[in-house]
Amino acid sequence: MVTKADLQARAxxxxxxxxxxxxxxxxxxxxxxxxxxxxxxxxxxxxYDHRHKLLLLGPETLKRSFTDVNEARKFMQTMLMASIIYDSLVNNEYPTIRDLYYRGKHTISYRDIDGKVVHENSWEEQKESDSVIRDLEVFLNVLREELLILSKEKGKVVGNLVIRSGDDTIDLSRMGHGAYSIEPTPDLIEFKDVDAEYVLVVEKDAVFQQLHRYGFWRKNKAVLVTSAGQPDRATRRFVRRLSEELKLPVYVLADSDPYGYYIYSVFKIGSITLSYESERLATPGAKFIGVMMTDVFGDAPFSEVLARLDKGFPGISKSSLARLHGKKAYLDEKERRNYIIKAKQKDVERAVELVGYEVAEVCMDEGDLKSKVKKRKEGLTGYPWFRSPEWVRELCIFFKTLSKLEIEAMASKGLKFLADSYIPEKIETKDWID
Amino acid sequence: MVTKADLQARAxxxxxxxxxxxxxxxxxxxxxxxxxxxxxxxxxxxxYDHRHKLLLLGPETLKRSFTDVNEARKFMQTMLMASIIYDSLVNNEYPTIRDLYYRGKHTISYRDIDGKVVHENSWEEQKESDSVIRDLEVFLNVLREELLILSKEKGKVVGNLVIRSGDDTIDLSRMGHGAYSIEPTPDLIEFKDVDAEYVLVVEKDAVFQQLHRYGFWRKNKAVLVTSAGQPDRATRRFVRRLSEELKLPVYVLADSDPYGYYIYSVFKIGSITLSYESERLATPGAKFIGVMMTDVFGDAPFSEVLARLDKGFPGISKSSLARLHGKKAYLDEKERRNYIIKAKQKDVERAVELVGYEVAEVCMDEGDLKSKVKKRKEGLTGYPWFRSPEWVRELCIFFKTLSKLEIEAMASKGLKFLADSYIPEKIETKDWID
Incomplete structure (x- = not known):
């Protein structure tokens, strides 16, 4: 019943x-x-490691001491969680982080220094126990998945790839109209055989279904993956392994809006709150193939802004912006009118977060700037990895047009267009952002 | 590339x-x-068809006439959508409902009776085009999936079941640690071989992962399905087909809270806004095996209420409530204290929606009633299928204790407990609600 892979992982x-x-x-x-x-x-x-394009933990360490009154609680929590996880490992359990929260939740009663009985909970909310699990991950230098802690899992895959998972050999090109749902412990997957030229990661499950059904991956020798929205850890780790071990280029296809760009950046760089995982979950070589604002508008809106721009931005000279290649638009005027969605307040806020206030200030019309970006937050300089000429152009067009576009709009121009023209052409001509 | 199943479905x-x-x-x-x-x-x-336990459309029909000025717009929308779907069918496209919204979205300009040029959009929001798709489903008496309209799909399955999907034969007992992700057109699946005694549908993906990894389905000869939350149409149709065609009993395992109960009722009865689908998507024989409030508390809290209850509720006599079997609690006092979550305002509102205000009125403490159920809404008599003695007891304990419990709590008592005791015992002793 218990697979060999699990037994070895437990050991x-x-x-x-x-x-x-x-x-x-x-x-x-x-x-x-x-x-x-x-x-x-x-x-x-x-x-942020510019050279490796990764978010990493720096050299600072902390000490958690049992005999320090400020640290005793945290120390106790860490030891408690470690013992629960260890017990689960040796007892063939497969806890989830929710489980671990429940298992450790109890009330400790003791007398304080004045002899008064005090009740204290091991932890109050799951937020607290989750944080302890993260501490253990960095302390042990493992991912929680390697401790056989399970979680829900949204990622799916199809393609010319044969894997071994548990005791089974699974041909991911033989999933019919369905797909293979990635296991929550992707490090236990063994890649047996692959006949693919690249990995296409699609943000949206519905578009994954369409491309799969259309035979995209077969025709293009692609491994097709969907994260079904914001990617979970297992999907990120799986994609990273495809990139690292099978040496496959990874392309990400997401909506053209700050949320879609952010999903791409989670795949590529890691998430800022969980930087300690990036080293193993992020895929630094991942490329954003679209949908880009320049796919929608060409670069005309940006050229306009550039013409009246005196100098660039800190770290991005005007000349580096001017050197960008011209871009063709994939949509005509009528398609734009029908497909474009107006950006909402929170899209604008998210975009400012990504690329910084200065870009918004330069690219947005004055009226929009005042109404959409309430007050200038100091230090809002964006994430370093979005401060490239290419991303500044994309976000600038976003600010100027206050428009966004879903992948579905490209599919509704024709699945044939999306699958046989747009995606292959963008890959072929290297029309992506690295 | 294109599968035979799809070609036949298109034709x-x-x-x-x-x-x-x-x-x-x-x-x-x-x-x-x-x-x-x-x-x-x-x-x-x-x-609500009490005999077949199904939500159905009644005999009323509507006429949509082109020459009626109030109907012309709807008529046009229906014809437009039909022509787009027809084109997709003959052109080997696989649209999604989002797609169809984009494809049909355009502006019609015409002169009104006074010669003034008027602009009108085919539809404004997706809500409108979705409603037109539903009209076409009832008009044609098909599910949209049969028109090869795709959607995102959350449902997963593993078990001793061999299916044919597309051009592939897939053994669902050979998925390793992963799972098979159900296709969005489940009517095209062919059941080839099955060696199972029942279907267990788990609301939560993480618990599905745990049971799968533990080998639950192999040991118990179960087909294990997860809806990963609120079930989508394909998962519901897939479960219905397992029940109807393979004659397998279906058990649903969900959280013990009004949201979990509602998920069960969507599987069993259908959703109230989409009743026209129930005839093909619902599984009237589905049974709720837990988690029940009586699994948590036994029936003591309900006995207390029953003792002071003069008569029952409309359609539910006190004697029918008193005839209910006693129930053992699966949790002891300490476990209850650690696992129970306090019900929130919206849980209480949802519970009132399910079973009606009268039950809340009788079972809740007066203070709670006043603060949690703001004002009595007339006609809030609950759904007929929740007005059974068994459900009234469950909801009554919910109102009285204002507690809820997640499946994960049962797993944290030990996955062994959940998989080897709780579930098999409840099925064995028929401790379920029908």
Whole structure:
């Protein structure tokens, strides 16, 4: 019943935990103060590595000491969670993070220094226990999936790829009209055979269904993946492994709006709150093939802005912006009129978050700027990886036109257009953003 | 590339559409007024069939006439949508409902009776075009999936079941740690071979993952399905087909809260706004095995209420409530304390919607009643299928304790407990609600 892959994973993980926590108990046996040392998971210790294009944890560490009254609670929580996870590992359990929250939730009653009985909960909300699990991930330098902690899983895949998962060999080109739903522990997947030229990650499940049904992946020798919205960890890890181990280029197809761009950046760079995972979950080589604002409008709206721009932005010279290649629009005037959706307030706010206030200030009409961006937030300089000439052009057109476009609009121009022209042409001509 | 199943489905659907709309064009050719006649999709024409336990459309029909000025717009929209869908069928397209909205969206300019030029959009929002698609479903008496309209799809399945989908034969017991993601057109699936005793539908994907990994379906000869939350149409149709064609009993496992109960009722009865689909999407024989409030508390809280209850409720006598079997609690006092979640305002409102205000009035403490149920809404008598002694007991305990419980809590008592005791025991002893 229990698969060999799981047994091996359990052995690896429990041995690792045993070894790391033995160090703590040895401190205690020696009469020393037990201390856990681990990298700090704070924003200030999150570094964007420009060379590797990755969010990483910096060198700062924190100490969690049992004998420090400010740290005792956290220390206790960490030890409690570690023991629950260890028990799950050796007892063939497959907990979820919700589970772990429930399992550890209890009330401790004790007398305080004045002899008064005090009740204290191990943790109040799942937020608290989740944070402890993250601490353990950085302490042990593993992903929680390697500790056989399961979760819901939205990612799907089809393509000329044969994998081994559990005790089965699965041909992902033989899924009929359905698809293979990726397991929550993607590190246990073994790639057996592949006959593909690239990976296409589609943000939207419905578009994945359309491309799959149309035979896109067969015709184009692609591995077709969907994250069904914001990607979960397993889908990100799976895509990363396809890129790293099978050396397949990865292209991301998302809506043309700040939310779609952000989904791409989660695949590529990692998410800012969980930077410690990026090193293993992010795919630095992933390319955004669309939908781009320049696919919708060409670069005319940006050229207009550029003409009246004195200099560029910090780190982005005007000349680097002017050097961008011209772009053809894939939609004509009438299609634009029918397909474009007006950007909402929160789209604008999200766009400012991505690329910074200065770009909005330059590209938006004055009236829009005042009504859509309430007040200038200092330090709102955007994420470094969106401060490239290419992204500034995209976001600038977004600010100027206050428009967005869904992938579905491209499909409604004809699935044939999307599958046989748009995607292959963009890949062929390298019309992507890196 | 294109599968035989799809080709056949296209031929069937396009022939049906051709035949039905030929009738309209013949009316026009004969010089008669073109009229579409179809069942009314209104709440007043939605009937709960107590015998078959199904929501059905009643006998009322509506006429949509081209020459009636109030109907002309709707008539035009229906013909427009029909022609787009027909074109998609014959052109090997796989549209989504979002697609169809985009494809038909355009502006018509015409001169009104005073010679003034008027601009009118074919439809403004997707809500409008979706409603037209529903009209076509009832007019043609097909599901939109049979017209090869695709959608995103959350449902997954594993088990001793071999299916044929597209050109592939797929063994759903060989999915490794992953799962088979159900296709959006489940009527095209062919059941080839099955070795299972029942279907277990799990509301939550994470719990599905746990049970799958634990080997639950193999040990218990179950087909394991998850709807990953509120079930989509394809998952409902797939489960219905398992029940109807393979004669497998269907058990639903959901959270113990009004939202979980409602998910069960969507599987069993259908959703009230889309009653026309129920005849083909609902599984009237589906049973709710848990989690029940009586699994958490036993029936003590209800006995208390029953003791002070003079008579029952309209249609539910006190004696029928008193005849209910006693129930054992699966959680002890300490587990209850750690696992139970306090019901929120919206849980209470949803519960009132399900079972009616009278039950809340009798079972809730007076203070709670006043603060949680703001004002009595007249006619809030609940859904007929929740007005059974068994459901009244469950909801009464919910109102009295204002507690809810997630399936995950049962899993955190031990996956072994959930998989080897709780579920099999409840099925074995028929401790379910029908």
């Amino acid at each position: 690896r993980a429990s041995e690792l935990m045993r070894r790391r926590f033995l160090e703590i108990s040895q401190l205690i046996l020696k009469g020393e103060r037990p201390v856990l040392v681990m990298p700090k998971r704070t924003l200030s210790n999150t570094i | 069937r659907a396009s022939e049906l559409m051709r035949r039905r709309f030929l009738e309209i064009s013949q009316l026009i050719l004969k010089g008669e007024r073109p009229v579409l006649v179809m069942p009314k999709r209104t709440l007043s024409n939605t009937i």
